[in-house]
Structure formats: C-alpha cells, structure tokens
Amino acid sequence: ITAAHNLLAAAIDNRLHFRDPYLNLDPTKVAWKRVLDVNDRALRHIVVGLGGSSQGVPRESGFDITAASEVMAILCLASSPADLRSRLDRILVGYSLKGEPVLASEIGVTGSLAAILNEALLPNLVQTTDSTPAFVHGGPFANIAHGCNSVLATRMALAMSDYAVTEAGFAFDLGGEKFFDLKCRSAGLNPAAIVL
Structure with missing residues (x-):
C-alpha cells in the first residue's frame, strides 16, 4: 500500500x-x-x-x-x-x-x-489461537474511510463457511453506519445479524 x-x-x-x-x-x-x-x-x-x-x-x-x-x-x-x-x-x-x-x-x-497491489489484493488466511481460520486483510481508518476489512476477504469467508464474522471499526454509530452504507452497499452484502 x-x-x-x-x-x-x-x-x-x-x-x-x-x-x-x-x-x-x-x-x-x-x-x-x-x-x-x-x-x-x-x-x-x-x-x-x-x-x-x-x-x-x-x-x-x-x-x-x-x-x-x-x-x-x-x-x-x-x-x-x-x-x-x-x-x-x-x-x-x-x-x-x-x-x-x-x-x-x-x-x-x-x-x-x-x-x-496485485498480490496485496489477495486476502491473508491465518490461524487464530483457537485454531480457527481467519482472513486478515486491509485496515482503513473509520474516521477517514470506511473502517472495514476488504470486500474480497468477506466474500471469501462467506464462500468457505455458513457464516462469517467481521468487524466495523469506530463503534456502531460510525463504523456500523459505514459498514452498511459503504461496504455492504458497494459489495452487495446483506448481513443476517449484527452484534453490538
């Protein structure tokens, strides 16, 4: 980057x-x-x-x-x-x-x-301390950008599992709003549940 x-x-x-x-x-x-x-x-x-x-x-x-x-x-x-x-x-x-x-x-x-950026576009598959897979990819600030991981990482996670958990930075009032209004809208994602 x-x-x-x-x-x-x-x-x-x-x-x-x-x-x-x-x-x-x-x-x-x-x-x-x-x-x-x-x-x-x-x-x-x-x-x-x-x-x-x-x-x-x-x-x-x-x-x-x-x-x-x-x-x-x-x-x-x-x-x-x-x-x-x-x-x-x-x-x-x-x-x-x-x-x-x-x-x-x-x-x-x-x-x-x-x-x-060709290879940087590819999400990173890592293992958590509980031995579960996780995609770690991207990190734009929510105060000046959308504050979410990459669309490609989220789509890849959804393709490999029944559900995917992702984070929207800067609390729900800013991060959540940007997650729904920017990331989900541009990527065509429709979350089934949210956790506050």
Whole structure:
C-alpha cells in the first residue's frame, strides 16, 4: 500500500518538475501527500522540492499514516483487479491552474499502482489461537474511510463457511453506519445479524 501510494506521489512531483503543459497542475493545490507506517508528527506538514530547480518544485506537503491512505480504502472496497484499477484511476490528486480536477489516471501510473497491489489484493488466511481460520486483510481508518476489512476477504469467508464474522471499526454509530452504507452497499452484502 505504502509503495503504491508513494509511487503516485513521486509521479505527481515529476509532472510538476517537468511542468507538464497537458495537466498544468497547480503546485499549491496538490491534495496527494505521501504515507509511511510510522506516526511521526514532525512529518505531517513539510516542504518538498527544496535544493534548487533540479530538485523539483518547492511546495507544502506532508505524510499521513498508511492506514489513512486512500489506496488502503480502495484496496478494501475493490472486488476485482479491474475494479481496483478503475478506483485507482478516479483518485483526485489535485487541481489544475484553471481549478479543474486532476485525476490519477491523468498522471499515467495507475497501471503500475495496480501491478504493485496485485498480490496485496489477495486476502491473508491465518490461524487464530483457537485454531480457527481467519482472513486478515486491509485496515482503513473509520474516521477517514470506511473502517472495514476488504470486500474480497468477506466474500471469501462467506464462500468457505455458513457464516462469517467481521468487524466495523469506530463503534456502531460510525463504523456500523459505514459498514452498511459503504461496504455492504458497494459489495452487495446483506448481513443476517449484527452484534453490538
């Protein structure tokens, strides 16, 4: 997730550095930060592109934690490799100097992002301490995303058992609502029971 997210960030900076006339991306309106797996407050707000014209375009940016990445949310809502690619294409990366939205598809690296995420799209089968199988896959934050494991993990669990138990993060008032309104709706899931 981190590698795919940051590849898009690097490609955006490359387009800014070479002043791509097609995109005409506004450096002050880039919405795509980088991510890392450490919550380092000193990196939340930074300035990139310093060191002269050969080092890029100076602009404000920052780092988020990987679980807060839109790529994490996309991976967990994707139902297939084609759906993953389509969702990656629609990422809003910023705005042009004319105020028009610039999407990841216009940067030209979403095929590479999808290739990096190819194996990450596959759920992980693990064994619990009680020797039961569990699919562990994905972890987007519920305060900024839908806060549920992947659609593919839930579908795989349902295909292999009479029932599947899944968790929706951030309590029922937020997590439950997002589970029903976002994950279930987009995946066509119809839960038979809930536990509060």
